[in-house]
Amino acid sequence: MAITSLIATGGAPVSGPETSRLVGFNTVWISGGSREVISLAVEADEAHFDSTTGAKSKNLTLDEDGQGHARVCFVTSVNSPATTVLTAADDSPNAWKKVLSFAPLxxxxxxxxxxxxxxxxxxxxxxxxxxxxxxxxxxxxxxxxxxxxxxxxxxxxxxxxxxxxxxxxxxxxxxxxxxxxxxxxxxxxxxxxxxxxxxxxxxxxxxxxxxxxxxADVFAPLPPMQDAAGGVVRW
Structure with a gap:
C-alpha cells in the first residue's frame, strides 16, 4: 500500500517567544494502508514533532482503517512567520512533501x-x-x-x-x-x-x-437541468 492522502493545517502560532508560554501545533493527517508505517521528517532545525523538545523525525503507524496524524511545532525566539517542509515516505519510491506554515502570535x-x-x-x-x-x-x-x-x-x-x-x-x-x-x-x-x-x-x-x-462530488456544481427537448431549463 501507499499514502493516498496528506492534509495539514496551516498558520499555527510559533512557539518559544519570550512573551508567551503558548505552544502551537499544525496537525498532519495521513491516509494509507491498514497498519502501514509512515516515516515522517521535518527539515527546519526549529521544527519538532509532539513537543518543543521533540524529535525531527518519527515513524507513524496508521490504524486499522489506514488513518493517522502527527503534530508539529516551530520553536523560535522571534515572533515572526516561519515554514518547514514535512516529508512523508511509505514503501513506494515516491515521498509526499508538504510545506507547513506558522504565524506570529x-x-x-x-x-x-x-x-x-x-x-x-x-x-x-x-x-x-x-x-x-x-x-x-x-x-x-x-x-x-x-x-x-x-x-x-x-x-x-x-x-x-x-x-x-x-x-x-x-x-x-x-x-x-x-x-x-x-x-x-x-x-x-x-x-x-x-x-x-x-x-x-x-x-x-x-x-x-x-x-x-x-x-468533492457532493459539493460539485450541479449540471444544468434540461427539458424534454434537451434545452436547458432556466429559473
Whole structure:
C-alpha cells in the first residue's frame, strides 16, 4: 500500500517567544494502508514533532482503517512567520512533501494575552482546526480556569462532546487548545470568552475547512437541468 492522502493545517502560532508560554501545533493527517508505517521528517532545525523538545523525525503507524496524524511545532525566539517542509515516505519510491506554515502570535483583548489558529482541516472526516490561547492568570479577582467557545455555521466545539458550543479547561500554565470540527467545507466564526472574567472580553477567530476527496462530488456544481427537448431549463 501507499499514502493516498496528506492534509495539514496551516498558520499555527510559533512557539518559544519570550512573551508567551503558548505552544502551537499544525496537525498532519495521513491516509494509507491498514497498519502501514509512515516515516515522517521535518527539515527546519526549529521544527519538532509532539513537543518543543521533540524529535525531527518519527515513524507513524496508521490504524486499522489506514488513518493517522502527527503534530508539529516551530520553536523560535522571534515572533515572526516561519515554514518547514514535512516529508512523508511509505514503501513506494515516491515521498509526499508538504510545506507547513506558522504565524506570529497575535495579541488578544483583555485577559486573552496571545492567540493563534491552525486552520484548513478537512471537513466531515473528524479532522479539526485548533485555536491556541494564552490567558492571563492574575488572581485579581480570581485566576481563570476555562475558555468558553461557540462556533457559527455547522462548526462544532470538541470538549468531550461535539456541539456548537463548549468549555475547555486551561492547563496549569494558563494556555488552552480549542478544537473545532465541521461537517461541511466552509469558513466558521468562533466566539471565545472567559466565563469567570468580570471584564467580559470576547475574542473572534475564523476557522476554515476544505472539502476532501470524499466530499468533492457532493459539493460539485450541479449540471444544468434540461427539458424534454434537451434545452436547458432556466429559473
Amino acid at each position: 497575535q495579541a488578544g483583548p483583555g485577559k486573552f494575552l496571545w492567540y493563534g489558529a491552525a486552520v484548513g482541516a478537512s471537513a466531515g472526516g473528524g479532522q479539526y482546526d485548533s485555536i491556541f490561547v494564552d490567558i492571563d492568570q492574575n488572581p485579581d479577582p480570581v485566576p481563570m480556569s476555562m475558555v468558553a467557545a461557540r462556533a457559527a455555521g455547522f462548526g462544532q466545539v470538541l470538549d468531550g462532546d461535539s456541539s456548537n458550543d463548549g468549555k475547555v479547561l486551561l492547563l496549569e500554565d494558563g494556555c488552552a487548545e480549542v478544537r473545532i470540527v465541521d461537517g461541511f467545507p466552509e469558513a466558521v466564526m468562533v466566539r471565545l470568552s472567559l466565563p469567570e472574567s468580570p471584564d467580559g472580553e470576547i475574542l473572534f477567530v475564523t476557522c476554515s475547512f476544505i472539502a476532501d476527496a470524499g466530499l
